[in-house]
Amino acid sequence: xxxxxxxxxxxxxxxxxxxxxxxxxxxxxxxxxxxxxxxxxxxxxxxxxxxxxxxxxxxxxxxxxxxxxxxxxxxxxxxxxxxxxxxxxxxxxxxxxxxxxxxxxxxxxxxxxxxxxxxxxxxxxxxxxxxxxxxxxxxxxxxxxxxxxxxxxxx
Amino acid sequence: xxxxxxxxxxxxxxxxxxxxxxxxxxxxxxxxxxxxxxxxxxxxxxxxxxxxxxxxxxxxxxxxxxxxxxxxxxxxxxxxxxxxxxxxxxxxxxxxxxxxxxxxxxxxxxxxxxxxxxxxxxxxxxxxxxxxxxxxxxxxxxxxxxxxxxxxxxx
Numbered sequence: 001x002x003x004x005x006x007x008x009x010x011x012x013x014x015x016x017x018x019x020x021x022x023x024x025x026x027x028x029x030x031x032x033x034x035x036x037x038x039x040x041x042x043x044x045x046x047x048x049x050x051x052x053x054x055x056x057x058x059x060x061x062x063x064x065x066x067x068x069x070x071x072x073x074x075x076x077x078x079x080x081x082x083x084x085x086x087x088x089x090x091x092x093x094x095x096x097x098x099x100x101x102x103x104x105x106x107x108x109x110x111x112x113x114x115x116x117x118x119x120x121x122x123x124x125x126x127x128x129x130x131x132x133x134x135x136x137x138x139x140x141x142x143x144x145x146x147x148x149x150x151x152x153x154x155x
Numbered sequence: 156x157x158x159x160x161x162x163x164x165x166x167x168x169x170x171x172x173x174x175x176x177x178x179x180x181x182x183x184x185x186x187x188x189x190x191x192x193x194x195x196x197x198x199x200x201x202x203x204x205x206x207x208x209x210x211x212x213x214x215x216x217x218x219x220x221x222x223x224x225x226x227x228x229x230x231x232x233x234x235x236x237x238x239x240x241x242x243x244x245x246x247x248x249x250x251x252x253x254x255x256x257x258x259x260x261x262x263x264x265x266x267x268x269x270x271x272x273x274x275x276x277x278x279x280x281x282x283x284x285x286x287x288x289x290x291x292x293x294x295x296x297x298x299x300x301x302x303x304x305x306x307x308x309x310x
Contacts, residue, residue, distance in 0.1 A: 010264035013185050013246055016253030021178045030168050033296045064256075083256050085291040089279055091168055092294075093248040098171030101219075101238050109165035109299040114283040121294065122284055124244055127277045128269040134276060136240040139247075141188045142273070144264040 010144070019063050020087065024048060024056050026094070029080070029087050032066065037077035060084075089124070096123055165299070174218050175242065179203060179211050181249070184235070184242050187221065192232040215239075244279070251278055 006018035020026055024046070031045050043053055057078060060066040065084040070076040092112055099108045112121050126134045161173035175181055179201070186200050198208055212233060215221040220239040225231040247267055254263045267276050281289045 008261075010261055011185075012250040012253035012257070012263040012265055014182065015257045016249040017178050017181060019253070019257065020249070021176075021181065023172050023176045026172060026176065027169065030166075030296065034298060082291075086252055086255065088291045088294055088296075089281065090245070090248040090252055091296075092281065093245040093279070094171040094175070095167040097241055097245055098167035098174070100241065102167070102170045102174065106163075106165055107299075108167040110167055111297045111299070113295050113297050114287075114289060115293050115295045116283070118295075118297070119284050121289060122282045122286075124248075125280050125282065126244065126247065127280065128271070129274050129277055131277075132269075134269060136237075136243045138270055139243055139276060140268050140270045140273075141185065141243075141246075142266045142268050143189060144262075144266070 016090075019065075020090065022056075024052065025060065026087070026091065028053075028056055028060060029065065029084060030091055032078065032080045032084065033088065033091070037069075037079060038075060039078075042078070092124055171245075174220075175245065177211075179207065180215065181242075181246065183208075183211055183215060184220065184239060185246055187233065187235045187239065188243065188246070192224075192234060193230060194233075197233070247279055 006014040009015050009018070020029075027046055028042060031042055034045075036042055036045055039053065039057070042048070042057070043050060046053070048056075057066065061068055061078070064081055065087065066078045067081050068076050069079050095108070095110055095112065113119060114121055126139060128134055128138075161169040164170050164173070175184075182201055183197060186197055189200075191197055191200055194208070194212070197203070197212070198205060201208070203211075212221065216223055216233070219236055220242065221233045222236050223231050224234050250263070250265055250267065268274060269276055281294060283289055283293075
């Protein structure tokens with residue numbers, strides 16, 4: 001299915017999904033976090049068709065999430081950029097949600113650890129500006145328009 | 156494109172994407188966070204074809220992310236379950252990443268606020284077990300197998 005492009009939407013969720021809201025994209029990024037850099041290794045780890053992988057990797061380079069590093073005459077290596085590394089929060093949020101809700105049986109195979117001590121990190125937290133930890137019921141999404149009207153109505 | 160199912164994968168990212176890794180799914184969930192509950196409203200907000208929307212909503216109910224509430228003879232209302240509300244961390248992570256990297260021009264239309272004071276919340280944080288704030292370079296993904304071998308090698 002071909003989607004309409006969301007690249008110019010002002011909602012950051014729409015715009016984000018336009019770049020990363022595709023199954024293979026985030027799995028490729030996950031493999032890059034595991035340290036995979038070569039085409040053949042992405043292919044064997046993910047069991048993905050060569051043509052699809054080639055297209056996805058090309059797009060990820062174009063989007064500035066991976067960069068091609070082929071110095072020294074070796075085969076091309078795909079490495080996460082800073083923009084790419086920042087996706088770790090997205091992967092973490094998905095992993096945390098799925099570990100909580102989708103493992104009625106079995107155990108998650110992925111551990112997210114602090115590089116320093118290899119200990120599992122604490123769950124993602126959301127805090128208010130004054131440092132209070134917020135649960136999912138304490139948070140609200142407000143659209144730009146609504147926010148203006150809410151602010152006006154409390155003036 | 157039809158994907159192979161990832162429902163039984165032990166990687167929580169794979170398993171999570173199997174449920175939420177589809178563009179429309181997370182946009183429907185976003186609308187639910189904005190307070191949309193009716194089929195017609197999802198349709199007009201998202202500009203999505205009726206048959207696709209019907210299929211996605213049905214799947215979201217089946218997956219326990221939305222629940223159908225049609226008491227009182229009114230039309231069906233779709234409301235987020237606790238499992239659904241927990242997706243706010245995923246939406247937040249996407250929104251935060253996209254707001255940082257995909258808005259070279261324009262401003263994000265979505266504000267994530269503390270319900271209590273309607274003030275924008277602080278960015279998502281990742282902390283080590285002892286409370287240190289971790290940047291994306293301080294975090295590592297370890298696969299179950301690798302973790303065992305790393306632990307053994309440091310024994």
